[in-house]
Amino acid sequence: MQALSRQNSPEFWISQIFSAKAVQKGAVIRRSMAWIDREVGRDRFIGEVRRRGFRLVQTADQFIVICHSGSISIVF
Template sequence: MKDLPALITPDRWIVQLFSARSAAEGGTVRRKSADVDRLIGRDRFFYEVRRRGFRVVENSGQFIVFCNR
């Protein structure tokens, strides 16, 4: 994963997450649930996942997003 800037906006974080090669190819992406809570909040995260028609599971402190419909 690329180094994040010292200050990242929620919008920028979402763009970076869903523009990852794995997401674009219909694979999976994962992020620490603590990072989601700290950077954008779970409500926004779940909204963005649902808006794209993807599914997400949480396991062992990680969110795994399945980037296919």
């Protein structure tokens, strides 16, 4: 059985993720933690979210990035 390998560099994926229209509009992006670990690396991803001043939420096996630096609240 062949292991899954990285298709592009972490820098490529960081660029792709954070140049998406959703990011530019202050919306949200969602990625599985397994994908982040495999393609970018968790520490690198978290650092990039923090550097941009965004918010990061973990739910089950997903990371959700809130692409603005304003306050947030969980309603329920």
